[in-house]
Amino acid sequence: MTERTNEVWLQSLGGSGAADETAVAELREVLRRGLRRALAGRAAADDGFIEDMTQEGVLKVLDGLVTFRGDSRFTSWAITVAVRVAFTELRRARWRDVSLDRLVEDAPARLPTATPADDPSQDARQTILAVMHGVIETGLTDRQRQALVAELRGMPQAEIAAQMGLTRNALYKLTHDARQSLKRGLEAAGISGDEVRVTFDL
Amino acid sequence: MSLSPEELRELARFVLLTKPDEIGCDDWLGYAPSYAEMVAARQPVPEPLRKAAEHLDVCPECAEEFRALLAALTEDAAG
Numbered sequence: 001m002t003e004r005t006n007e008v009w010l011q012s013l014g015g016s017g018a019a020d021e022t023a024v025a026e027l028r029e030v031l032r033r034g035l036r037r038a039l040a041g042r043a044a045a046d047d048g049f050i051e052d053m054t055q056e057g058v059l060k061v062l063d064g065l066v067t068f069r070g071d072s073r074f075t076s077w078a079i080t081v082a083v084r085v086a087f088t089e090l091r092r093a094r095w096r097d098v099s100l101d102r103l104v105e106d107a108p109a110r111l112p113t114a115t116p117a118d119d120p121s122q123d124a125r126q127t128i129l130a131v132m133h134g135v136i137e138t139g140l141t142d143r144q145r146q147a148l149v150a151e152l153r154g155m156p157q158a159e160i161a162a163q164m165g166l167t168r169n170a171l172y173k174l175t176h177d178a179r180q181s182l183k184r185g186l187e188a189a190g191i192s193g194d195e196v197r198v199t200f201d202l
Numbered sequence: 203m204s205l206s207p208e209e210l211r212e213l214a215r216f217v218l219l220t221k222p223d224e225i226g227c228d229d230w231l232g233y234a235p236s237y238a239e240m241v242a243a244r245q246p247v248p249e250p251l252r253k254a255a256e257h258l259d260v261c262p263e264c265a266e267e268f269r270a271l272l273a274a275l276t277e278d279a280a281g
């Protein structure tokens with residue numbers, strides 16, 4: 001394998017004209033080896049999967065050369081890109097046939113059971129639960145609620161984003177805003193972080 | 203629509219970790235390689251990068267990918 005600086009990698013893969021075929025072959029080998037290590041022990045990541053993800057990874061890296069920030073080795077960045085490609089595919093395969101609408105609808109439609117009024121810790125728990133439910137039901141938009149619940153039920157971000165027609169960053173902002181609304185709702189009700197920690201044993 | 207007690211607990215955990223200036227998954231991907239190299243080499247991590255890595259606390263998927271990346275880079279560094 002040729003020792004290359006970041007600049008030489010970039011020039012060889014995306015400089016003027018077509019990519020250097022030797023560099024592309026070496027990039028492919030870097031990604032194949034990296035993915036084998038990254039996915040070791042995962043039953044779904046057999047040789048065929050690794051090969052497919054290596055090819056996908058090479059394409060993604062070549063398409064995204066301008067996004068390389070240059071603050072790491074080029075090969076570390078390329079493996080990072082390939083790892084995301086592979087995990088996105090692994091998760092998508094598991095969730096391929098799950099509808100977001102169905103997943104979110106199939107929810108237990110009630111507050112957890114009421115508790116005896118003479119137990120102060122249970123009173124606090126009920127108060128916190130009521131505030132959280134209140135914000136979820138009336139303080140979030142339908143899309144925030146849908147994304148948040150799907151995330152809590154384990155649906156992968158890429159799948160939620162695809163089904164909602166969002167980029168992954170836009171989805172993250174949507175759920176981040178929802179979490180901030182919940183945090184503000186708890187604070188407005190005079191509930192401290194410590195109370196939440198104690199209540200949920202966090 | 204409502205949540206189970208387990209889901210509420212997980213949500214509460216995420217809410218406690220929520221900060222106003224978090225970065226998203228795509229932005230994190232830009233920081234991940236240099237952060238992984240430093241962690242793999244057991245080098246001190248500069249504060250801005252450490253702050254970016256707080257994303258891993260609230261994003262289980264990026265955290266899972268990061269562990270895998272670290273495994274790849276750690277073995278790479280070990281030869």
